Amino acid sequence: MKIYLFLFIFCISKSAMAQLPTSEHDPWPLHRSQKALSDIIVNDIFSPPVASRIFVYANIAAYEVQVQNNSQFVSLKGQLNSFNGIPKADRKEISxxxxxxxxxxxxxxRLVFSDQVALDSLSSILNWYKQKGYPKALIENSISYGKAVSDSVLKWVDQDNYKETRKLRRYSIIKKEGNWAPTPPGYMAAVEPYWNKIRPLVIKTADQFKPVSPPTYSTDKNSAFFLNAKEVYLAGKNLNKNQIEIAKFWDCNPFFLNVNGHMNFATKKISPGAHWISIAGIACKLKSFDYAQSSFAYTSVNIALFDAFISCWDEKYRSNYIRPETFINSHIDENWQPILQTPPFPEYTSGHSVVSTAAAHxxxxxxxxxxxxxxxxxxxxGLPIREFSSFNQAANEAAISRLYGGIHYRPAIENGQVQGRGIGAHQAAELVMRRQ
Structure with a gap:
């Protein structure tokens, strides 16, 4: 009798587990998580570099769990700087x-301000699992393991120097001809001047892909610098409809400030990194990637974005280059305005060019x-769909959009693309995430 009872219970357990394969590999929870987190980051108005930090650590945690049950992919343990991996699951019956x-x-x-909204998003996704027939005990076991993983990852996160950079003294503007200065309408303080102190993931140092120096600042009308500024000025005065659409499509400025008389208010926008994470999701859906495959794609792109921001910001505050708006208003046309609002940090290199090229690679x-x-x-x-024949085409458009927008000179774009291409190629060569 005991034997029959045992077999009966065993069969029920196996039957419950047999329900999993249909939805266990469904990527919807991961796609929904990326979009929900992106919305939270927009609402909380995180800077593009900080946004990349939030995205990458969340995705690494999810990816490392998937690796435990999928031989197609390789753990990041020992491959990312100082990352010692996660605890292995101690229960067989988990999702x-x-x-x-x-x-x-x-x-x-842990990394956003709207932590209750994050919990609400998680609760909504857990309800989806329940509706798919996941047994309560299975969900509880899985949550227990997920918690152990997140605790482990967060200990590693806490060692990336982020907290230390929050304690550094406020950045002081170096008042010198050719140097960056805050721009209208908000004249905001410099964003993340110490981001090069954040621990990178695959690159070893922030300056590993240091770009060539930009043209020397000059008011000589025949100098390379002046001609670059004049190109931005003339482009801004002669934009066609398509160029305006391109500039606006790739704006991705979380700091956009509306000014109406004495009233100022922000228009919240997606960050450039989040835009490329969205593109990764679009590609995953087109290829019908499952959860693990999608996690691999998201995590790969997020690692590239994270290192690209560190590399780019390292150069921004080294060269400390003047923005076109500042120079043009002072030396060419005091009434000229760029079609896009100038972001609050130095010009060289172009962040969009670096991160877009790295992500596209x-x-x-x-x-x-x-x-x-x-x-x-x-x-x-409020912007329409744009069609691309390749990721590189999209990256090239994102890069040149900054010249159309009036916020970057051509060298920042072209040398930024070289910088991003180097970061992407380095990651592709050094980081093994998928078995052949």
Whole structure:
């Protein structure tokens, strides 16, 4: 009788577990998590570098859980700087999808201001699992493991020097001809001047891909610098409809400030990194990637974005280069205004150029060179869909959009692309995430 009872209970357990495969590999929870976290980051108005930090650690936590149950992918343990991996699951009866999603949100929750919104998003996704028939005990076991993973990852996160940079003294503007100065309308303080002190992930140092120096500042009308400034000025005065659309599509400025008389208010926008994370999601859906495959793609792109911001910001505060708006107003046309609002940090190199090129390199490695897609990322912000024949085409458009927008000179764009390409190629060569 005891034997029959044991077999009966065992069969029920196996039957419950048999329900998992249909939804266990469904990527919806991960795609939903990326969008929900992006919305939180927009609402909390994190700077692009800080946003990249939030995204990458949450994705690494989810990816490392998936690796525990998928031989196609390789752990990042020992590959990322100072990363010693996560604890292995001590229970066989867990959902790696639930555990990964839970770990993702536990890490994200710690790194955002709207932690209750993060918990609400997690609760909504856990309800999805329940509706798919996941047994209560299975979910609880998975949550327990996800919590252990997030605790482990967060200990590593706490050692990346972020907290230390929060304690450094306020950045002092160096008043010298050719140096960056705050720009209208907000004249905001410098954003993340110490970001080069953050621990990178794959690159070893912030200056590993240091770009060539920009042209020397000069008011000589025949100098390379002046001619670059004049190019931005003339481009801004002669933009066609398509160029205006390109500039606005790739604006991605979380600091956009509306000024109406004495009233100022912010228009919240997605960060450039989040735009490329969205593109990664679009590609995953087009290729019908499952949860683990999507986690691999998201994590790969996020690592590239994170290192790209560190590298770019390292150069920004080294060269401390004047923005076109400041120079043009002082030496060419005091009434000229760029079509985009100038972001509050030095000009060289172009952040969009560096991060977009790095992300495009990684996505091309994953999905192929001629991967056509429709980018609907900006629909939420009132902008239409744009179509691209490849990730590199999109990256090139993102880069040149900064000249159309009037906020970067051409060398910052072109040398920024070289910088981003180097970061992407280095990651592709050094980081092994997928078995052949």
């Amino acid at each position: 790696y999808s639930v555990a990964a999603t839970y770990a993702y949100w536990q890490v994200a929750k 990684i996505l091309t490695n994953i999905f192929g060179n001629n991967f056509a897609f429709q980018d609907d990322t900006e629909i939420d912000y």
